[in-house]
Amino acid sequence: MRTHTGEKPYRCDQCDYSTTRKSILNRHMAKHTGNKPYMCEECGYRTADRSYLTIHVKKHTGEKPYKCDQCDFSAAHKVSLDLHLTKHSGEKPFMCGQCEYRTALRSQLSEHMRTHTGMKPYKCDKCDYSASCKGNLVKHMHKHTGEKPYMCGECGFRTADRSSLTVHLRRHTGVKPYKCDQCDYSAAQKCHLDQHVAKHNCE
Known part of the structure; x- marks a missing residue:
């Protein structure tokens, strides 16, 4: 029923995340503790979430079952296709109340709001670095x-x-x-497009 009411009683005490089920909160908390029990045997990638490992493994197999019906884009998992499709529709229903920022995803709006609050809940356990979104912390940890x-x-x-891999692959495919x-x-x-457009503006 909580999916209908929108109620999310299980709240993270380290960031602004909340959810409908305790099991989902437990999985989220692993992001803060750094516990990553699921490992890719191909490259050593580790994650706290079994479903993320399943998604990751598809990068090695090349399997991309989710196809865009408007261009030649394909994805290893549905959420990536859903995000891609918003580029075609241009729909951005989630709007910041403090600036003109708009986005297609609620999660991206939550991350954007941290630029106003200064909140950086994702902390490195090896140095004093902290980040407003998980992706930036993951990239930092590779250092x-x-x-x-x-x-x-x-x-x-x-x-x-x-x-960086996405950009690199365009050298092989020629996609622009x-x-x-x-x-x-x-x-x-x-x-590169921004640099090009600047030339038009100068003219």
Whole structure:
């Protein structure tokens, strides 16, 4: 019934996360404690969540069963496809009450709100670094471990950052998703498009 009422009585005492079930809260707490019992036998990647390991393993097998019906994008898990589809629809229903930021995902709005509050609940246990979102802490931890879990199946390039692998793969595929709305220029990286658009603005 809580899925209908929106009630989330189980609250994390270390960040603003809350949930409908105690088992989900226990899984969330592992993010703070650093307990990661599930390990990938291929590369040593570790996680606190069995489902995350299942998703991770698909990166090695290349399995991407979730296909976009509007372009050639495919994903290893549904949440990635759902996020991708918002780029086509342009729908961003979640809005910040303190600035003009809008997003397609409620979780991204929660992370954005920390830019206003300054809250950084994700803390490194090896130095004094802390982060407002889990992804930034995960990337930071690779600096301590030297781990590079993301590998290109085409050439063997390895990186600690998933987004870096995504950018790298475009060298092989030739995909250039960032399009200029003033001419026929396209780029593999947003920063290159930004530089290009600046030239139009100067003109």
